[in-house]
Amino acid sequence: MTEETGTTGEAGTTGTTGEAGTTGPDDAVGQRVQRLRRARGLTQRALAEPVCTAAYVSTLEAGRANPSEAVLRHLAERLGVGYDELATGRPAHLATELNLALTEAQGALATGDVEEAADRFADVLERAARHDLPAVRPAALLGLGECALESGRLADARRHFEAVEQLRGDQPLPRRAAAVRGRAVAHLLAGELRYACYLLETEIDRLNAAGLHDPDALLLLYSAVIGPYMDMGAHARAAQAAELALALAPTATDPALVAHLHRSVARTLIAEGRTAEADASLAKAQELYRRLRLTGDLAKCHWMRGYVHAQADDLDRAEQSLRTARDLLASRRAELLIHQVDVELADVLRRRGSHRAAEDLLTGLLARTGPDPADPAGPGAAPELGAVHAGAAHRLLGLLAEDRDDPAAAEEHYVRALSLLERAGAAGDLADLCRLFGDLLRRTGRTELALDVYRTGLGHRAAPGTTTLGPAPAAPPFAAGLPFTGGPGAENRA
Known part of the structure; x- marks a missing residue:
């Protein structure tokens, strides 16, 4: 009797029939078994005994058998690999490794190394796709979207955020909030203010209508909508969004979101001429960003404080803050944001x-910002960018x-x-x-x-704003009876 023959009757060894509920043999499992067996110098008999026969291992390696869990666990132990790795082809601890890689990529983005962060996110995405780990892909795509925003590649950013929304289409609505916010920011930076408002307002209404009181998701969206409201001149609506966001802040779990809120609220305070309160709000945000080591957001605080100082005719401090912001953004190669700081800095220089x-x-x-022939989708491709x-x-x-x-x-x-x-x-x-x-x-x-x-x-x-925006989003259930007191900072005026 040759090595490829044997008896039948062991668990899971009869032909190509697998366990109840399976749909047929898996060629990939057999290929993995064969590759690992040969790498370890094992014969089919040495691998099989005592749980199954050499003949069954031969059938499995040929892709004509669907092994039971018991057989796979025995083979994995003899081959020196984990059960999941043998069954799925995923290296042991891959999910843990990819989550760690995501954390490292997010750290690189936070500290300003956008290219390094993008490379890391792309590597995680590729490995998650190769090993069929769908749970990891949305986080990697979100990171790539944020990197694209930083670099001014708005078409790429929208594509990444849209992919996240599709992947999370059957998940609870709060899981989509970050992707919707990212896509709205991409449209805002492209000059599409009305559409940015539409995206954010629609998602806020969906969350509130579903009764999903997720403070972090709502805080993210309310803070994000303040910017386009202000740019459109809809100051009352921006102030109302700021007030609702401030009411959410005590229940938020992410300190970065609270910092973003203080920065967004400062815009409404500046518009009302309350520069001292705006500067105080920015100082709170700045301290949180410094503690969290989020240099990009810290740069935006310096930028906004420069604007506040300019409004107060303190041009020396204004120029100093704006140049600090520009230096921080230049280290991140955040071109679109540098353009905005340059406008503020030029205004200060003119006044000086x-x-x-x-x-x-x-x-x-x-x-x-002129068109780049080598990058038709890049800055300058459309007049609205x-x-x-x-x-x-x-x-x-x-x-x-x-x-x-x-x-x-x-x-x-x-x-x-x-x-x-x-x-x-x-x-x-x-x-x-x-x-x-x-x-x-x-x-x-x-x-x-x-x-x-x-x-x-x-x-x-x-x-x-009234000719371009529809009805304002409904207030969340917790705030249904919250009176509108004319904007943030009312507690300071009481």
Whole structure:
């Protein structure tokens, strides 16, 4: 009798029939058994006994048998591997290793090494797909989406976040909140303010309608929607979202979310002229980010504090804060965010009399946002990409042109800014721009045209946000009776 023959009758050894409920033999299991057996120098008989026969091992390796759990556990022990590794092909402790790799990738992203983080997330994604670990893939895709946002690759970011939403489509709604927020931010950075609001409001309504009181998910979404509301001039709606988010904060479990909230709330306080309270809110966020070592978010706090100092005419501190923010963002190669800081810094430089430095900063910004032939989906591929800060750059260049008594150049920049901001729907910025443009036209003797521009500005100022946004999201169940007191900080005014 050769090694490939033997008797029947052992558990799980009769032909190709497996255990009850199985659908047929698995070729991959047999291939793994054969590879591991040969690597260890074992014969089929030595591997099989005493649980099964050499003939059965031969049948299994040929892909014509579906072994029982008992047989697989015996073979795994003889081969020196774990049962799961033999049954699925996944290396032992793979899930633990991938979760650790995710943590390391998130740490690299937090400390500013975006390229390293993206490589790590991509490696986790590839290994999870190769070994069929669907539970790990959404976290890796979320990380890749955040890396793409940092790098200004908005189309890639949207694609990654959409993939997460699809993978988690049958899971509870709070599991999708981070992906929806990420996709909304990508549209916001592309100048698509209305759509960003729509995405966030729709998800907030779904969560509240389902009665899913998940403080972290709701806090993430309410904090995220404040930015597009402010850019659209819907200040009352932004203040209401901030108030609801503040009510959620004590029950949140993630300190980073609380820090994001304080940073978002500061925007509503700035709009109300409450700069001291805004600075205090930013200081809270800054301390949390410093403790959590989130350098990208820390940079955004420096940026916003620079704006607050500028509003208070403390231009020295404003410039210092903005340059600190720019340096931190440059170390992360966060190009889109650098553009926004450059606009604020150029405004401060202009107010300090450094007109040439301000103009160089703005023209450099606009040159960097031009189309890249090698990357059709990259920055500049569509006029809406970065429309809000590109429009702000042209507005400032118009002011600089007026400062040097060049009304023709000023008009050209104002027209370009008007086009960009109209596409983005940035109502508050549009109203201010129309005032500047109307004043220029009036000074150059074109009174009728100036009146038309003023009327356009008044239209945006009269009802900011109401012509572009639907009904506000319903308040969460816990806040159904919460009175709207006019925005955050009411507790400080009481």
